[in-house]
Amino acid sequence: MPAFLGELLVFHLHVRDGIVSGALRWGEKLGESGLASELGVSRTPVREALRNLAADGYVELRLNAGAQVRRWDADEVNSSFEVRADIEGNAALRCAGRIGAHDLYELEGLCDAMEGATDAGERSCLNRTLHMRILRISGVAHAEKIVTQLSDLAVLTMTYQQFTGEDTARSDSDHRLLMRAFRLGDGALAQAVMRVHILSAAATLEEQRRGFRSAGVAGDHLDR
Template identity: 80%
Template sequence: MEDYLPDLPAHLTEGTNVARVYLHVRDGIISGALRSGDKLGEAALAAELGVSRTPVREALRNLAADGYIEVRPHAGAMVRRWNPDEVNSSFEVRADIEGTAAYRCAERITAHDLLELEQLCDGMEASDDAALRSGLNRTLHMRILRISGVAHAEKIVTQLTDLAILTMTYRQFSDEDTARSDGDHRLLMRAFRLRDGPLAQAAMRVHILSAAATLEERRRGLR
């Protein structure tokens, strides 16, 4: 369960200074250490990581291309500010894709797969760390997509969930929200155990759209 952060993108070479800077900034965004609007100074990053400004500059270009940050003329690089419509749309697309994947997963899942998913649920329920919970949650969702065998689903959802939205959501969860999310996961496990595709699809859709509603309520000051 330690692999809860996304893999290094294929366009970067592992172990290079560019990759080090990229991962440092990206994982800081996903963990919540870097927040929307935070500025990313080339000189400060270079000093912090002990590299020259050249790999920092290249890493920032890659981060901007992948949607994590934005680079503005005369203002420099900063963590991307999320448009509420964009965030809501990402949840809606995920609900459609992952709902279908959950249906297929219920048809294909093995006893070993189910045990692995249940262990991820155990890990989330045992932790009160938002970054860890969101990472384990991401791993759970990615494993379900992989088991489902739905073509391109994992790639599309990865693009939608690598944008720090999961962690942003978990950091805004109340105790009630956390309990609901855990309950959703357990309902999914029941659907998989019973090989009940319609129940798995419904549970996944409600799970994702409820998380979107939590963010929207907070944005509107309703909670």
């Protein structure tokens, strides 16, 4: 890989992961020179990476004000969950007709690991792996890339730290019901479960936004 592309990728992932993890907060300015110095790269790949991040919706580029972490609109976040429900619901339907015994064993192992995890970050990582694996098995073109970006938006606004015990139990139950649908090759059930699973997470976020739950990270990222 050419040095320029390598530096661009390093910087892109550094900023993206910082935003998703919450290390870089909404509205925080991203100075080219400071970030280039921090990572030991030139300003040219930094400038190009910021353009790419703006195109992906992670940062805003303002005339004469540079780049800053973007603040998300609540309606935009809700619509992202709806799009995910459509894409992943269809993927689950297709997955039920394509999944093999080895794939099912792997997915059930991820469910086991999630149910045994005590760290919210670990649960989030395992959850993402499970969903991405289902998308890959489904064979839906470009689904992984699209859902990855939409999932990052979900992480920005609602993390597993905000889940109650009831939320976590519901999520685990959804995953187990998905495994049953896959085992039976029942695409209709798999699609319905996946859609409800994702839209239930959206409902949790909306409850937080409206003040029906204790405010958490969501309040820091959403433009009310």
